[in-house]
Amino acid sequence: MLFDLVQGYDEEKKAYLRWLWEQIIIFLAKEYDPKKIISFLSKCGVVSIDDKEKIVYIGVPNEFVLTQVKKFFHKGLNQAVEQCYNPHFKHKLAIYQVFQQSSNDLQVQCAKLLEVKESAKRIDNPLTPDTKQKLTDFFGILFEKNYTFDTFVVGESNKFAFSAAKAVAEKPWLVYNPLFLYGSVGLGKTHLMQAIGNFILTHHRDTVVAYLPATKLIDEIVYAIQKNKLSAFIKKLSEVDVLMIDDVQFLGDKEKTQEIFHNIFNEFVSQKKQIILTSDRPPKELNAIEARLKSRFSQGLVCDVKTPDFETRLAILKEKLQLKDEGFSGPHLEIIAKFVKENVRELEGALNLFLTQKKLLGKDLSEQDIYDGLKTLGFKISQDLKQLLEYDTMNTRSTKNFASIVEMVAQYYNIAIIDIKGDSRKKEHSQSRQLLMYLAKKHFNRTLEKIGDYFGGKDHATVIYAINKFDKLLKTNPKLQQDLAVFTGALEQ
Numbered sequence: 001m002l003f004d005l006v007q008g009y010d011e012e013k014k015a016y017l018r019w020l021w022e023q024i025i026i027f028l029a030k031e032y033d034p035k036k037i038i039s040f041l042s043k044c045g046v047v048s049i050d051d052k053e054k055i056v057y058i059g060v061p062n063e064f065v066l067t068q069v070k071k072f073f074h075k076g077l078n079q080a081v082e083q084c085y086n087p088h089f090k091h092k093l094a095i096y097q098v099f100q101q102s103s104n105d106l107q108v109q110c111a112k113l114l115e116v117k118e119s120a121k122r123i124d125n126p127l128t129p130d131t132k133q134k135l136t137d138f139f140g141i142l143f144e145k146n147y148t149f150d151t152f153v154v155g156e157s158n159k160f161a162f163s164a165a166k167a168v169a170e171k172p173w174l175v176y177n178p179l180f181l182y183g184s185v186g187l188g189k190t191h192l193m194q195a196i197g198n199f200i201l202t203h204h205r206d207t208v209v210a211y212l213p214a215t216k217l218i219d220e221i222v223y224a225i226q227k228n229k230l231s232a233f234i235k236k237l238s239e240v241d242v243l244m245i246d247d248v249q250f251l252g253d254k255e256k257t258q259e260i261f262h263n264i265f266n267e268f269v270s271q272k273k274q275i276i277l278t279s280d281r282p283p284k285e286l287n288a289i290e291a292r293l294k295s296r297f298s299q300g301l302v303c304d305v306k307t308p309d310f311e312t313r314l315a316i317l318k319e320k321l322q323l324k325d326e327g328f329s330g331p332h333l334e335i336i337a338k339f340v341k342e343n344v345r346e347l348e349g350a351l352n353l354f355l356t357q358k359k360l361l362g363k364d365l366s367e368q369d370i371y372d373g374l375k376t377l378g379f380k381i382s383q384d385l386k387q388l389l390e391y392d393t394m395n396t397r398s399t400k401n402f403a404s405i406v407e408m409v410a411q412y413y414n415i416a417i418i419d420i421k422g423d424s425r426k427k428e429h430s431q432s433r434q435l436l437m438y439l440a441k442k443h444f445n446r447t448l449e450k451i452g453d454y455f456g457g458k459d460h461a462t463v464i465y466a467i468n469k470f471d472k473l474l475k476t477n478p479k480l481q482q483d484l485a486v487f488t489g490a491l492e493q
């Protein structure tokens with residue numbers, strides 16, 4: 001019956017079971033005499049795994065071996081299964097006659113494997129540059145030299161992730177394991193992860209860092225299984241001290257890879273070796289990833305990288321510009337930072353586009369060129385905001401521009417900008433409109449005419465009336481005073 005069971009396995013499954021058995025043998029070799037292992041276990045192997053009963057079945061060739069294995073290895077095998085597979089699983093022995101043949105699909109070469117283990121011990125010695133180079137060749141370490149902590153702009157949106165990454169880079173193994181960074185696309189996760197890698201390469205020279213996009217990890221594992229080289233792959237990984245897997249969401253639905261990665265993960269953590277992961281969402285939302293792996297992902301430090309605010313976006317543009325060593329005016333950058341909001345990669349893309357245009361045209365770009373370029377890239381540029389920006393870039397007193405205050409007020413009261421700017425007489429709309437007119441006058445020094453234009457072409461008198469009305473209301477309304485303080489506070493930041 002067992003025979004039929006194994007015949008139905010595909011190559012991937014057999015390779016996985018062989019790999020698990022290798023891990024078990026290597027584990028046992030820490031405690032047992034290798035000669036004993038070779039005598040009794042070289043003709044055995046993992047035959048099947050019963051997830052319901054939580055049992056790993058180990059096939060043995062006959063009654064005699066069964067008795068011996070039970071006698072010598074019962075406790076060790078249970079510990080090995082707990083460590084190498086799953087802490088909730090036990091082992092059971094089953095006679096499986098195919099193991100009487102000289103070789104079969106589930107058997108591994110114990111003698112060879114234990115030699116492997118001997119050489120793996122040498123990792124404790126400092127690595128020679130040669131070994132490090134070989135590993136680099138093997139994993140193809142892809143560190144982008146510009147992705148460093150120095151070139152990463154820190155703002156409210158990313159300061160948590162930044163300091164965690166810095167702490168891990170300074171003391172890998174000691175702080176958080178794993179470090180899990182998540183956030184939507186283009187917000188700097190890969191940059192931060194590679195900054196850790198670059199830092200380690202220069203500051204901890206003996207430490208081996210491997211950076212693998214999750215897609216590469218999957219490819220490596222599938223390839224290794226096909227070529228029957230899984231144990232060689234795992235061995236290479238065991239020489240790594242800091243393992244980085246980028247975009248782990250791509251492991252979703254890749255069950256075999258997840259199982260193998262789970263074991264790699266446990267091995268790293270139990271040896272106090274650092275793991276760093278990134279993902280586009282937090283661990284608990286990784287629906288296509290098995291629960292035990294998700295829970296491992298959250299057991300260290302989980303931090304998010306959010307969308308940067310206007311000031312951070314502007315600082316990022318300045319940083320990128322400096323790397324490219326080209327002149328570009330402040331107001332131009334402000335316009336780009338204002339409209340390209342969601343994604344730093346797009347922000348950089350827009351900047352590059354304008355730099356190329358500038359080069360091709362052989363002259364400085366006008367602000368109109370920037371607006372046109374942004375439109376071509378698909379960003380919505382409203383005429384009102386454009387006018388206001390032109391004004392704000394001249395207004396050096398305030399770091400925040402008026403448009404961002406309008407957005408803030410709309411968000412704060414949960415109303416649409418269009419209603420604030422229109423003619424709606426609903427109290428929350430008209431009061432917000434009055435508040436903004438008041439701010440435009442008092443804090444932005446706008447002319448009454450300009451204010452009227454912005455709020456849907458209202459005349460001079462309407463604006464004065466609104467501002468005076470708000471002024472009066474303010475004196476008797478503490479809630480309004482509080483609200484106003486929030487907005488003026490933001491202006492001063």
Ligand code: ADP
Nearest residue numbers: 151152153185186187188189190191316344345
């Ligand atoms: P993610 O991995 O989150 O999709 P990346 O790390 O690839 O994003 O970032 C996209 C681009 O934006 C990169 O060129 C990166 O250097 C840049 N970037 C993102 N955030 C920052 C930041 N805070 N400072 C400087 N550059 C940043």
Ligand code: MG
Nearest residue numbers: 189190191246
């Ligand atoms: Mg990335």
